[in-house]
Amino acid sequence: MVPKKYTKTKLKQFRQTIENKMHDINGEMDSIRDSLENTAKGNASLAQDSVYSVHMADAGTDSYEREKGFHLMNRETDYFHHLQLALERIDTGEFGVCKVCGELIPEERMMEVPNATKCVDCKEKEKLNIS
Numbered sequence: 001m002v003p004k005k006y007t008k009t010k011l012k013q014f015r016q017t018i019e020n021k022m023h024d025i026n027g028e029m030d031s032i033r034d035s036l037e038n039t040a041k042g043n044a045s046l047a048q049d050s051v052y053s054v055h056m057a058d059a060g061t062d063s064y065e066r067e068k069g070f071h072l073m074n075r076e077t078d079y080f081h082h083l084q085l086a087l088e089r090i091d092t093g094e095f096g097v098c099k100v101c102g103e104l105i106p107e108e109r110m111m112e113v114p115n116a117t118k119c120v121d122c123k124e125k126e127k128l129n130i131s
């Protein structure tokens with residue numbers, strides 16, 4: 001029996017979609033990095049002006065913003081990594097094939113979640129087993 005997999009043409013489309021997503025993420029990460037650097041600069045100049053003029057509330061907001069930024073960076077980095085793995089799976093021919101049942105994962109799902117390695121059925125079954 002021939003193993004199921006997507007055609008070369010389809011894989012090319014997936015690769016394009018994934019690369020576009022990666023490009024978007026790169027842009028987002030740049031702007032997050034920028035805003036993080038700006039908060040850092042803002043804090044530095046404030047501290048130079050006068051230590052006493054820094055209100056605790058402002059400092060709190062800044063660190064909250066920074067934390068949020070770092071959190072976002074982590075999430076984007078994770079996602080980026082997943083997309084890289086998805087590209088590798090295209091190269092190895094595992095892309096879009098459920099690693100549990102070996103069936104093709106529907107195109108719509110792969111477009112939405114390129115890093116998926118299981119079909120919805122197997123994923124649901126797994127959830128039931130865990131709980």
Ligand SMILES: [Zn+2]
Nearest residue numbers: 098101119122
């Ligand atoms: Zn499956």
